[in-house]
Every structure is written in C-alpha cells, then in structure tokens.
Amino acid sequence: MDARTVAVVTGASRGLGKALAEQLLGAGARVITIARSHNPALAEIAQRHGAPLQQVLADLSQPESIETAAGMMSAAIPADGTRYLLLNNAGTVDPVKRADELFDAKAVEKAFNLNVVAVMVLTAAFLRTTPAQADRRIVNVSSGAGRKPTRGWGVYCATKAALDHYTRVLADEHPDLRVAALAPGVIDTAMQQHIRGSDQRQFPDLDRFIQLHEGGQLASPESVARRILNHLVSDAFGNKLLDDIRNY
Ligand code: NAP
Numbered sequence: 001m002d003a004r005t006v007a008v009v010t011g012a013s014r015g016l017g018k019a020l021a022e023q024l025l026g027a028g029a030r031v032i033t034i035a036r037s038h039n040p041a042l043a044e045i046a047q048r049h050g051a052p053l054q055q056v057l058a059d060l061s062q063p064e065s066i067e068t069a070a071g072m073m074s075a076a077i078p079a080d081g082t083r084y085l086l087l088n089n090a091g092t093v094d095p096v097k098r099a100d101e102l103f104d105a106k107a108v109e110k111a112f113n114l115n116v117v118a119v120m121v122l123t124a125a126f127l128r129t130t131p132a133q134a135d136r137r138i139v140n141v142s143s144g145a146g147r148k149p150t151r152g153w154g155v156y157c158a159t160k161a162a163l164d165h166y167t168r169v170l171a172d173e174h175p176d177l178r179v180a181a182l183a184p185g186v187i188d189t190a191m192q193q194h195i196r197g198s199d200q201r202q203f204p205d206l207d208r209f210i211q212l213h214e215g216g217q218l219a220s221p222e223s224v225a226r227r228i229l230n231h232l233v234s235d236a237f238g239n240k241l242l243d244d245i246r247n248y
Contacts (some may be wrong), residue, residue: 001027001233006081008073011090013037015189019225020087025051032076034058034069035090060090060118061110070125077129084130085232088119089141093156093191096198108155115159120166139232140167142181152203164242171241178238185246188218
C-alpha cells in the first residue's frame with residue numbers, strides 16, 4: 001500500500017476504526033475519516049508519516065449530517081488514486097432493550113441511520129466519486145449478531161442483518177467492485193466496555209461478555225485491524241460476501 005491508495009474510514013476516533021486508520025496512514029495511504037470527534041493522535045501519525053489525512057466531523061445518526069458528510073468525503077477524495085477503499089466501520093449497539101421495551105422510535109431510528117443508512121449514502125457517494133476503472137473495495141464491518149439472534153439486541157441484530165443483505169445487493173449490482181460484510185470477532189474497545197455495563201434484565205447474555213473479558217479473550221483492535229487490512233487488499237477479498245475475519 002502507498003499514496004496511490006485512498007481510504008475512507010468511518011468511526012476512526014477510537015476502537016477498531018482508529019486502529020484501521022493508524023495502520024493505513026502508517027502504510028502511506030491517503031486517509032479520510034468520518035466521526036463526531038477529532039482524533040489528535042491520528043493527526044500526529046499522519047504528520048510523522050507524511051501521509052495526507054482529512055478528518056470529517058459528522059454525526060452519522062442524523063440524515064442531514066450523513067448527506068453533508070458524504071459531500072465532504074467526495075470533495076476530499078483525490079482523483080489520481082489507483083486503489084480506493086471504503087471501510088464502513090462506525091456503529092452502535094444501542095439501544096440495548098428487549099422487544100417489549102422498544103418504545104423509543106427516535107433511538108431505534110438513530111441506530112438504523114448510523115449502522116445502515118450512513119453506509120448506503122456514503123457508498124453511493126463513494127461510487128459516484130471514485131473512478132470506475134480503479135481498484136475499488138468496500139468492507140462493511142458487520143457482526144455475528146446480524147447472523148445469530150441475541151436477546152436484548154433486536155435493534156443491533158436487525159441493523160447488522162440489513163447491512164449484510166445490502167452488501168449482497170451491492171455486489172450483485174456492481175460486479176466491478178470487491179465488497180464484503182465482515183464480522184470482526186469480539187474486540188477490546190469502548191463498545192465492549194459499554195456492553196459489559198448493560199442491564200442484565202435487558203441483556204441476558206451479559207455474563208458471557210464479562211467472562212470473555214475476564215478470561216482475556218478479547219482481541220486487540222490493532223490485531224483485528226491488521227487482519228482486516230491484509231484481507232482487504234488480498235485477491236481473496238470479496239470472494240465470500242458475508243464473512244468473518246476469524247476465517248483468515
Ligand atoms: P467503538 O469503540 O464504540 O467505536 C465506534 C466508532 O464509531 C467511534 O469512532 C465513534 O466515533 C463512531 N461513531 C459512533 N456513533 C457515531 C455517530 N453518531 N456518528 C459518527 N460516528 C459515530 O466501537 P468498535 O468496537 O470499534 O466497533 C467498530 C465496529 O465493529 C462497529 O460497526 C461494531 O458494530 C463492530 N463490531 C464490534 C465488536 C466488538 O467486539 N467491539 C464486535 C462485532 C462488531 P465518535 O464517538 O467520535 O462519533
């Protein structure tokens with residue numbers, strides 16, 4: 001990877017997205033990030049590697065803000081790349097509530113906006129902006145929760161299942177693209193910390209997640225990011241549409 005690679009990473013202010021952006025910058029790629037908060041550490045890394053970085057600040061749970069972010073992303077994408085990567089990584093597990101408690105339409109809508117709508121709109125902008133003859137690859141960071149029902153995660157499971165199925169349509173419509181919905185496994189990030197703080201009445205699997213953490217079974221964001229990036233640029237990427245990084 002080098003400066004001919006242009007990468008867009010959503011949710012790069014922390015967690016898996018931050019590790020992905022750091023490693024892309026370290027490899028010399030030109031990187032555009034989208035999240036609500038600025039990450040000064042990323043700016044330092046970019047400076048150290050002489051790699052151009054643009055951090056777009058946007059709330060991807062709000063439709064108007066998604067469209068603005070898509071416009072800013074398009075404006076920031078250079079035309080002279082040979083490889084363009086879109087890593088749709090930003091996501092939320094909230095609201096964590098069982099079906100009979102899901103009265104809050106706004107909270108459900110925000111989750112769908114971030115986990116699904118933003119992916120669709122950013123993908124549309126990415127497809128329109130990047131040259132069709134370039135090597136274009138999109139990874140949608142999914143979850144095992146989209147493929148296996150989890151009590152208390154009705155919203156999260158539904159958004160990730162929607163993301164998986166959207167990925168299938170995208171691949172069908174655009175055989176020129178390489179695309180996959182990739183489950184990353186259980187990673188030691190703020191999202192896992194948040195999950196461990198869940199109300200057990202709403203999330204009966206709580207103990208399993210506490211035990212995974214206590215047993216040191218969470219992967220580091222850096223190790224997962226490395227595996228995702230190695231896979232993303234490999235010839236195998238896109239051969240399996242609904243995939244899991246633990247297969248590689
Ligand atoms: P995380 O630590 O919570 O980080 C989430 C990222 O998304 C942050 O950079 C956050 O930035 C951004 N984000 C959240 N809400 C946003 C909003 N409204 N607008 C724009 N950006 C927003 O999560 P993570 O664990 O790294 O998860 C990354 C991806 O992996 C997610 O799609 C998640 O579903 C998936 N995943 C994670 C695990 C796991 O074990 N951690 C397992 C399976 C799948 P700001 O707060 O600055 O906006």
